[in-house]
Amino acid sequence: MEHPVFTRIMAEGFMPFGWFASQPGDRVPDGAGLVLLIGNAGPGMFRRFARERDPARDSLDDWCRAVIDPLAQGLGARALYPFDKPPLPFLTWAQQAGCGHASPLGLNIHPTYGLWHAFRAALSFEADPGLPPMSRSPHPCETCIGRPCLTACPVDAFTGESYRIDDCVRHIASSAGEDCMLHGCLARRACPVGRNYRYRDQQVTFHMHAFRRAHME
Template sequence: MEHPVLTAIRRAAFTPLGWFAPSADDRVPGGASFVVLIGNAGPDMFRRFLRESGADGGLDAWTREAVSGLAADLGAGAVYPFDTDPPWPFLSWARRGGAGHVSPLGLNIHAVYGLWHAYRAALLFPVAFDLPPPSPGPYPCATCVARPCLSACPVGAFDGAGYDVAACATHLARAEGWTCMERGCLARHACPVGQGFAYAPAQAGFHMRAFRAAREEE
């Protein structure tokens, strides 16, 4: 039987993506005794967002409202990857929480969801839970000889050592970037892991437009 906290997270249309009991080295605020990372994987969270905010709504503001309600119901606090500058170390927490591995793109790759998931919050609990630590599974990129994710980007924004954000954003602003804008990141699509969780066009387009708009504001 699944733990009731994980069930409540799923009922709120979020996905539990990992959990751990933090140490002082983890930089978890508030003296929390247990951390559950939550986010989106598959369409449920985005569908709820569209119902409650519409396609023109702000995802970060909606996330804060939705997660704060969930956290209050569960007796937890919450922090967000968009909260601070520099941001909270969500990728380090993912390693601690058994939520996957670092892919050649620098993104977290999950054994089930592949590259098609994102962290939206960390729930911070004052007490620890009796939950077995999740396993990240074998590193899928270790046996992927071709590594198509590194060659799929039309402007070569990924080289295995870093991400050329400017090249990506410039491409999206041009007519030839239409496929990426409408379908989503082609490097992500090239990865064979978790293809069943790839974003539908509406969700992919929403995220790409938000990314381009954020770059234009800088």
């Protein structure tokens, strides 16, 4: 799909995932308007972050703000972030935007990128930028044979209804959790959708360390 807004977003290393016309009840700060979700899928964003990151801080969130705020401003939009507090409902917005479905892991599953994507911002537009209609795709989990994501975790952290964070963190803090730390969550890796977009080890290790650090502080 082509549009000048998408071209500008992709030139910065991000992907436009989906968009929706928000209503007052959608918890979009400062009211209704068109909301476009952008994030990372494929190597573009992390490659750029790895080049530009400040080793003293090494914060992906700070880097995203520094890159996305001016991008949003240039597009006549305001950037909202998944790390804003209190959390904005990005996963609910993803479903409204038609760019995925709730997987049994709780993560959004995208029809092309599977579980290998994350949201970096929502661009809330002051004036409608005239994006093409968003096409919706079927839920891949509904036809998934055996749902391997639910049985791949060595400590059964995913029940299908919840995610036992403490069991996961205990495992990845032990030597038995080295595989998850070096190559990524086994449950995510078990999913057949979007396998070609699996994060490379450098990106996986960066996220796993950030996650473990946040839970062991």
